[in-house]
Amino acid sequence: MVSIRFTDGSSRECNEGATFLEILKGHDKGILKKTVAVKVNGALYGLKEPLCASSAPVYVEPVPLETKEGLELCRHSAAHVMAQAVKSLYGGVKLAIGPAIEDGFYYDFDTDRPFTPEDLEKIEAKMKEIIKVDYPFTGESLSKDAALGLFKGMGEGYKEEIISELKGDSVSIYKQGDFIDLCRGPHLPSTGWIKAFKLLSSAGAYWRGSEKNRMLQRIYGTAFASKAALDEHIARMEEAKKRDHRKLGRELDLFTTSEDIGAGLVLWHPHGATVRRIIEDFWKAEHVNAMYDIVYTPHIAVVDLWKKSGHWDFYRENLFSPMDVEGQDYIVKPMNCPFHIQIYKSRLRSYRDLPVRYAELGTVYRYERSGVLHGLLRVRGFTQDDAHIFMTPDQLEGEIKGVLNFTLYILKAFGFNEFDIYLSTRPEKYVGSLDNWAKAEAALKAALESTGLPFSIDPGEGVFYGPKIDIKIKDVIGRSWQCSTIQVDFNLPERFDVTYRDEAGKESRPIMIHRALMGSLERFFGCLVEHYAGAFPTWLAPVQAVILTVTERNDAYAAEVYKTLKGRGIRAELDVRNEKLGFKIREGQLRKIPYQLVIGDKEMSEGKVAPRRRGGETLPAQTVEEFIEAVEAECVAGAAR
RNA sequence: GCCGGCGUAGCUCAGGGGUAGAGCAACUGAUUCGUAAUCAGUAGGUCGAGGGUUCAAUUCCCCCCGCCGGCUCCA
Structure with missing residues (x-):
């Protein structure tokens, strides 16, 4: 007998081997009806899995369908049903992976023939049949060798590849009807538990996301706890479509792009330009207030500058090709930093001068591959609201704090009040001393803590030249937009031999931070358009x-x-x-x-x-x-x- | 870049081997009107660019350009 305690405070004794479905019997029918899984001592189990022997009391928490975990499980099951439907409809299709994702699920298939919208309808119809038959999902554990043999026999090469890379000796498989899939589980008790789903789109996707691999065909879908919740989600998608800055940009005559100009290059029409001008004026006034010096720098420079900065090596595939100017190669600038460094270096700097804060609305050009261009959000020419701050090491924390508060102040002025904040720490490949990294990370963390806002740490996600803080803003309908970034840089001051004279008259290395609050004016503007659905507040409206x-x-x-x-x-x-x-x-x-x-x-x-x-x-x-x-x-x- | 879809009037879109249509916008006229569409008329297109097949291509084929949805949220 195992002693079980439920989250509602009740408890009972059960035989080991009893399924959770049986164990939960006696619970309130209302709760039971919504429950799709259980959490046992914090780990997720399917309802049909048996209770394991345990001498200690076992805590069981029913997981309702409408929770994050419940939906994830349901969507994952829906992905399996979709795969079953695809396999029964189309011969020769091989399975890759089919996870639940935020707001839905997908499954990747290897097939010679891409799926058409008509195929999706057929698959959806087949899925409905499968759901109606109500096949139970049954899971079992297999040795790796047995599983390899099984999937090899089925011709499922991708599954073999996955199994051979899995740790441990055994793997689990799940079946429903005649469909078998490698799967960690858990699943719904049976296919009939899927109440509301919809297939959304199909698209090519590389196996494991790498261009070196074969391209698979992915089908996206989503599932919800009820038809009403699904409809609501579809309505949300339509709302997002209505707010699309590309659509509103045309309708409100804000901006266009033109193939006669070139992909990824934005034409700001008078109304869009008016909004931008107001943003820029506000930005400049606030920067002057915050003790920044505003500078201007050229759009092109001798390529050697970029060789020295390292961009030429690290960033080559994103740079536009050089142009010949009297025998010397120039490129359009992908970044503003080397220019600001040159201004700093134009004379000797004393510790008394620091911190030096240079700000510029600097227009940069980066070559982005044609497939990734997207409205104003991903372009080839854009204006960064850039600034570089040069400081002594002991000024770092104070400066970061200042920048952070300044950022939040500016973002709030534009109506953004919710943020996701991330601190990215030292990656495997890095430059600079461990000591400096530790100090800089500590300074960023302390500054973040001083704001009282929650933030999460992305270990190892920093740039090679220093740790950073990224701020994502949340718009009115809850979507996140990456805009602000504050980055410490140990690399460029070294490469350009940036110095100052300290109190002892000795030559010292300043610390440098890059920061952009709005990121780029193009992206920020696109985000504003969607945030306000084109109805700008009076202070920003092109026509008031x-x-x-x-x-x-x-x-x-x-x-x-x-x-x-x-x-x-x-x-x-x-x-x-x-x-x-x-x-x-x-x-x-x-x-x-x-x-x-x-x-x-x-x-x-x-x-x-x-x-x-x-x-x-x-x-x-x-x-x-x-x-x-x-x-x-x-x-x-x-x-x- | 890769996979799929798309590109027809300023915009939204229909059509389809025999040189094109609708609504809105534009223009002209009438109307002078009170809080989300007054009526009538006129004009407007190298059917994205180039090449090929054909008696004939906007339609079929090739190539290029652009746009849209995607391209690890890991069994």
Whole structure:
């Protein structure tokens, strides 16, 4: 007998060998119905697995379907069902891997013929049949040799490869119907437990993600606890689609790319450029405030500079080819750092000068392979909000703290209040002394701790030249965007022999940090567009107010109002087109302009305007002055958040 | 770069071996109107670029360019 304690406080005695399904009997039916697995002393087990002998009490926690672990298990089972369907429909298909992933699952198949959308429908239909038959998932343990023999006999070469790389002597396999797969498990009790799933897309994917390997065909799908939850997820995907910055970029006339210009190169249209200008002005003012010196540097430089920096060796495949200038090779810059270093080195520096903070909105060009380009998020020419800080070693922690707080302040100003923060530590290949690494990591950690924000540590994920902090921002609908990065660099100061004179008059090596808060203006802007779904807050909106006339009689007065607004720095437009008011309202609404100022005979006679907010709310008629003051107040509040 | 899909009017898209259509936008006219689409008319296309097959290609084939979804969240 094994003594079992449940998380609800109850306990009972069970025979060893009893399945968890049996053990849970007697539990509340409501709970039981939702339970898809159990956690036994913290480890996940399927409901049909037997209880092992134990002298100590065993803690059993039911895992409901709608939890993260429950869904993961369900999705993994769905991946198996999909594989079963594919194998029964298409001969000669070999299985690779089929894990549950965030928001769904996939399975990679080796097949000569890629899957079409029609195939997906067929597979989905087959899966429904399999689910209806309700095949039980049964797991068993095999010796490695036996498993190798089994999968070899089935012609499943990828499974053989996986088995031979697994540690331990035995592996587990799972079956449902005539389908057998190598699998760690656990699974749902049977296929019928899959309540709501959908296949989403197919795509090529290299075996183990390496281009050197054969390309497989991957099918993505997802599964949820209920049809309602699945529908909700699909609605979320549609919402994300609506917010797509590439779609909104065109609709709101913010930016375009053109094949006549070249892939990955962005044209900022007047409205997008206005938003960018406001971001840049804000950025500059805040940097001056935060004691940075703003600098400008060229777009091209002699290639030797990049040989010296190491970029030419480490980064070659991302650099554009050199151009010949009077017999000397130049390249467009992929980074700003060597230029800032040159400015630093233009004269002798004293410890009294430090820290030196150079900031630049520096436009850089990097060659990205055509397949990875993506809207504004992955481009070939972009502007970094870059800065390099040179400091003495004992200034490091204070500077990092300063940068970190500054970063959060700037990000919050743009409406981002949730962050995922990561500290990446020393990788296997690194430059610099262990001592310096330890100090720098400690300084980054201390700075992070001082913010009181949670962060996680990515061991070994630092860049070869130093540890770093990455900040991902979360947008309104919960998606993460990598923007900010703060990196310590032990490499470049050495390579460029950057020095300062310390208190003793001796030549010393400063520490350098690179940092970008928004990352690149292109990416950050794309992120902003999606965050706000194109409806920028008033302080950022390219057009803040559009003046709408009711009839021609109002034109002259409207023009006066327009002039007043422009004179006061409000970004206004005048719409005196011969259209009905409803038409103009609709258009202004679709353009997501924060305010529409209606002017008819009534407003004209009273010397007022009738504002209407973007959401549809009509404000009481007011004087132009009142409106201007309200907008000004709103903008100050917006930028200073 | 690789796999798959796509590229037709400014935009969204239909069509298909016999030199092309819709809606919206644009333009012209009428209308002077109060909070999400007034009516009528006109114009607009080397069907992404180049090559091939054919009596004939936008349609079929090849190649190039661009765009979209992917390319380890490891049994």
